[in-house]
Amino acid sequence: MRYLFEEYTFDTDRRELHRGTDAVSVTPQVFDLLDYLIRNRERVVSKDDLIDAIWNGRSVSDAALTTRLNAARGAIGDSGEEQRFIKTLPRKGFRFVGQVREAQEVASPDPGDTPESAPALPDKPSIAVLPFANMSGDPDQEYFADGMVEEITTALSRFKWLFVIARNSSFTFKGKAVDIKEVGRRLGVRYVLQGAVRNASGKVRITGQLIEAATGAHIWADKFERDMTDIFALQDDVTLAVVTAIRPRLLQAEIALARRRRPEDLTAYDLYLRATQQAVRSTREGLTEALRLLQRAFELDPRFAAAAGLAGACHAENVVRGYAIEPQFERREAVRLMRAALNLDDGDPDTLATAALVSALLVGDCETEIEMSDRSVALNPNSFRTWNCRGWVYKVAGLPEEAIRSFERAVRMSPLDLEQYTALTGMGFALIELRRFDEAVRAGRKAQRQNSSYPGPYRCLASAFAHLGRDAEAHEAAARMLEIDPAFTISAWIARSQLSINAKLMIDGLRKAGLPE
Structure with missing residues (x-):
């Protein structure tokens, strides 16, 4: 019999435990302990039950039993504090509470x-x-x-x-x-x-x-x-x-x-997917709807780290885009939710990448952000999100060459990605700081074609065209950007996020394009 829970496969016939494709080494007694708890997961098993099953009724100290339980928890990524899988019920015993699927070999x-x-x-x-x-x-x-x-x-x-x-x-x-x-x-x-x-x-x-x-x-x-x-x-x-x-x-x-699913049939993951589709639009209405869906997802699954991370990113977007009615509240919510996501799962590369980006946009602790984004791409070098977020982090940190390398990796890896326009926009911003204005125009135009309602590409185009002396095109891009974001001012953009750090040429270009101060 194989028991499947989260990313773990527990095979009683082969006496093997796997996390994804990786084998997890466990001693025979720890394997037997897990086997007994999983097979009896519908009830609470007492200390005496475990001793009878694992040690055949021999006298065993509480310390020895605790050691084996801790080893079992460690093998499946659990802990005595968290108790995601093995729950201790004081004075009653223990129970395996993880959601398990059974599969015949x-x-x-x-x-x-x-x-x-x-x-x-x-x-x-x-x-x-x-x-x-x-x-x-x-x-x-x-x-x-x-x-x-x-x-x-x-x-x-x-x-x-x-x-x-x-x-x-x-x-x-x-x-x-x-x-x-x-x-x-x-x-x-x-x-x-x-x-x-x-x-x-x-x-x-x-x-x-x-x-x-x-x-x-x-x-x-x-x-x-x-x-x-x-x-x-x-x-x-x-x-x-x-x-x-x-x-x-x-x-x-x-x-x-x-x-296609009816609202009453939606799981936390379905709600997260719907929220993702709304969030990538980067509009005021899309972010509002994404946060509403994510709140419902939390109600169904309070331990959904990815949903917490996406909610934090939505609040950060509201601040950066100037959508927030109460900017300080949204800043606090963004930081709180990202910390909650990391507490739930600090080993998830996408969560790490998103946390690094939110911190880069709102806090500006570049050393910590770079370490987090580097760790995210090390954990999953095949992820568009990890490379895209890393690019923005390095852009804010004033390292445009490395930012461009990250954005190029993201775009090359996922040419059909829903969020590719954000990587192209970031690439354009970084190219401006390197005075590669013609290349910035190409990146901005590609981003604009992918999402014409996102203001970032027009900011990139307005600044790059202005530096090239192509005033008519710079003014046209600035006007289009103001149609999308009519409240935009350069001073407000500088004040509401860290994007303006190390962006002197970008800001100079926006002024030359005639955008309001």
Whole structure:
């Protein structure tokens, strides 16, 4: 039997514990303790129950039992203070309170072996990466195809909003004809990624398809062809291309699914997705609606770190955009919510990145912000959000070259991302400070085409055109920006956020463009 809770897989047949794709080392007694608590999760088990089950009734000190419980908690990322999974009930005993799904071991995809009960779908998007078919006709190339799957699975598992089936389960389908709908049902996933590898004449071609398991609909498909030189560099290259291509497709599919659900059926995650779609508009109305949806998400799940982080970012946006009726209140809320998100999960790269950005916009403690943003990209180098936020942090810190490198990485990684216009805008701001005004115009125009209601690109264009002496275009961009943000003044923009720090040329250009002081 396999028990699944959050990102953990507890396999009683193999006596293995995995966090995502990583094996977690536990001693036999600690494994047995977890096994007993999970199997008896519907009730409170006493100290005597545990001693009878784990130590066969032998005399055991309270200290020894406490040591084993602490080790069990540590193995699954829990603690005595937090008690997310193992709860201590004083004078009564202990209970496993985490939400658990059961999955029979998948031995083969033959209908005759179908388990009686398939695992339920988790609340967040879930995916299995099936073994890639080796189409080369060379059995020695099997390791390359398997290595591709291993790399892609590991890269996807770094996105904590995504539930990724461990390699061992996906590989039970290796070498077998599969029905995608059946795979999705048996593994308890909404999406399946499958592919094939063909190697011939010094070149390798990899094809991939992302499929919605329930309907069989293709969400994404592409092919990649590379020279077969450095095999490990090739795996890294294709992994990055695949992961960054399917991430926005997954989010778009999940948002569409959440929009189709009736309001009374929405989960905290559905509400978060709807809020995300509203927040990326960066309008007063969009941010107001996003905060309303996030409040409902908190009511359903008070431990939803990503929702806390997004709410903090929305409050920060209200301050930076000049939408806030009570700016000081919104500043305090932004900082409070970001701290709450970090307290809930300080190991989530997207939460770290968002916290660094909010702090950069509102506080300006550059040393702390840079450390947080660097840590976020180290935890997940495949995330558009981590690189985009890092770019803004370095921009505020007065390091435009490094900011541009981060923005370029974000744009290259996710050309279809809903928030790409923010990275292009940040790139334009940084290019202005380096006097690369023609390039700033190109970045601003791209951002404007992606989101014509966002004022940032017009500020970039107004300043860059003014520095180039293209006054008519500078005045036109300034006028368009004032249509979107009629209350804008240069002094208010300087006062309400840290964006004006290390932005002397940007501000000079805004003045030359005729924007109100």
